[in-house]
Structures are given as C-alpha cells and as structure tokens.
Amino acid sequence: MSGITYERIPDGRPIADRRTAARRATLHIASENPRPQKSLAIIDGRVLSREHLSWGLLANGLGLHIVNFGSVNDIEDFDASEFSAILVCVDDSRFMDNSIVLEIEELVLRFPNAPVIVQADICGFQQILTVLEHGARGYLPGNAGISVCMEAISMALAGGVFVAAENLTDIQRILGTRRYQSKRGAMFTPREEDVIQVLRLGKANKSIAYTLNLAPNTVKVHVRNILKKLRVTNRSEAIYKINAMYDEVA
Incomplete structure (x- = not known):
C-alpha cells in the first residue's frame, strides 16, 4: 500500500x-x-x-x-x-x-x-x-x-x-578536475590547449609546429597568446605556472 x-x-x-x-x-x-x-x-x-x-x-x-x-x-x-x-x-x-x-x-x-x-x-x-x-x-x-x-x-x-x-575523496577529486577544466577551457582555445600539451614538455616552437602539423609562425602566435593569458614573460614561467595548475587536481 x-x-x-x-x-x-x-x-x-x-x-x-x-x-x-x-x-x-x-x-x-x-x-x-x-x-x-x-x-x-x-x-x-x-x-x-x-x-x-x-x-x-x-x-x-x-x-x-x-x-x-x-x-x-x-x-x-x-x-x-x-x-x-x-x-x-x-x-x-x-x-x-x-x-x-x-x-x-x-x-x-x-x-x-x-x-x-x-x-x-x-x-x-x-x-x-x-x-x-x-x-x-x-x-x-x-x-x-x-x-x-x-x-x-x-x-x-x-x-x-x-x-x-x-x-x-574521489568525488572531490573529480569535481575539482571538472571545475579546473572548465576554468581552463574558458582561458585557452582548443588549439592553445594542444600547444600547451607540447609546451609543457619543454619543446621549442619548431618541435611544437612539427608535432601539431602547424606553421612555425602560427605556433609563435599561440605561444605569445598563452604567455599573455598567463601573465608571464617567458616560456619557463609559463611552463611552471601551467604545471602548477595541473598539480592542483593531481
């Protein structure tokens, strides 16, 4: 009943x-x-x-x-x-x-x-x-x-x-990852995300261009935009800041 x-x-x-x-x-x-x-x-x-x-x-x-x-x-x-x-x-x-x-x-x-x-x-x-x-x-x-x-x-x-x-713990980790991905998605374009993945490996622009099948000048523009969005002045600072962002949800 x-x-x-x-x-x-x-x-x-x-x-x-x-x-x-x-x-x-x-x-x-x-x-x-x-x-x-x-x-x-x-x-x-x-x-x-x-x-x-x-x-x-x-x-x-x-x-x-x-x-x-x-x-x-x-x-x-x-x-x-x-x-x-x-x-x-x-x-x-x-x-x-x-x-x-x-x-x-x-x-x-x-x-x-x-x-x-x-x-x-x-x-x-x-x-x-x-x-x-x-x-x-x-x-x-x-x-x-x-x-x-x-x-x-x-x-x-x-x-x-x-x-x-x-x-x-698992739920907090997943939610934290999704919030971070959402925040990062609002900051970088999909192509800039691709560049970031190779940039984190310490690769030079030519290597990034070869890996992603892009023109070197195009990679140069993307890297410049990434540095600007991260508010850093060089590639080393950018890599450090990007790695710190990834570590937040590791």
Whole structure:
C-alpha cells in the first residue's frame, strides 16, 4: 500500500534511554486530515525494506512524518509542498537502464523545495556523480545505518549535499578536475590547449609546429597568446605556472 503516513507516538510514560524509546515507538496510519507537519517521503519498491527503514528513523527521533511509496509514480499526485525531503531507495539494475536518472530529474522538477536523497548498494563514484549532477542532494550506500540516514537527511534539509566518507575523496577529486577544466577551457582555445600539451614538455616552437602539423609562425602566435593569458614573460614561467595548475587536481 502506498501513500501511508506514519509518525512516532509517545505513550506518555517517561523514557529512560534511546533503547527504551525505540522499544516503545509505535506507528499508526494518520487520519484523513492530519495536522500540518513536515514529512519525509520514502520511495522503495520493497515493502519490508521501506517499513523497516521507517521504523528505524522514527525510533531514533527523526521528528518528521514518514510517507511510504512503492514507486515514483505513486507520489506524482501529491502537492509539491507536501514533503520536506524525499529518500529514494534504488535497485542496482536501475543504473543499468538509466531509468533512475530520469526519475531523479522528475522528482527534482516536481518537488523543487524537497531535497532528493538516493540510497543504493552500488557505490561507484561515477554512479554517485551522475546522481548528484542530476539534482540529488545526497547518496547513501545500501548498507548505511540509521544514524547515517539521519545525518544525510539533516544535511540535505540544511541545504548541504551528503556523500559517504569512503566516496568523498574521489568525488572531490573529480569535481575539482571538472571545475579546473572548465576554468581552463574558458582561458585557452582548443588549439592553445594542444600547444600547451607540447609546451609543457619543454619543446621549442619548431618541435611544437612539427608535432601539431602547424606553421612555425602560427605556433609563435599561440605561444605569445598563452604567455599573455598567463601573465608571464617567458616560456619557463609559463611552463611552471601551467604545471602548477595541473598539480592542483593531481
């Protein structure tokens, strides 16, 4: 059954510790006119999995209503302001046919104020990067514990982006490389980039011209433009500065 709202109901007795709180946490189906409260939507086609996750989050004091859905289609009829965040649990096969990317784009457009978080067993940095590039605000490994899920939801609600620590270094490196390439692309023309690749080897203009099949005078113009853009006065300074730029993302 989809679109069922759950919330944690205290039983009125004092709670001594978290373990006791978890045992006493109960779930119920909300009335047709529930009182206004922020909600988390969990989309997962596996009934037992999403029920277990709902119980765990509520028992650990999430503080949000939880509304469970079996698919993205089930959430389409809800108002865009209904949810504070959306957690999508993905089967690995969904990455193979690229359907998850389309669904993330759909959710981001449909619920622009609700950050989308993805949880999946597959944690290759290319998959993570693809999901983030299409608007998701977090990526959780399939074996993430409840505390990690809570952290990801909290960070997304605060406007941040959550990536598990074991994947963070790779993601930062890739994003740094892409930012650098974008910045460099705005600075140099494609032909100047070709000249730079050979220039970094310490080659003279004639060697650059031979390697790139260009006229020596053309290479001379390109080198002069490169020096000007780098704000240096000679080739040695240019090579040093270019190598330093490459080292930034090494």
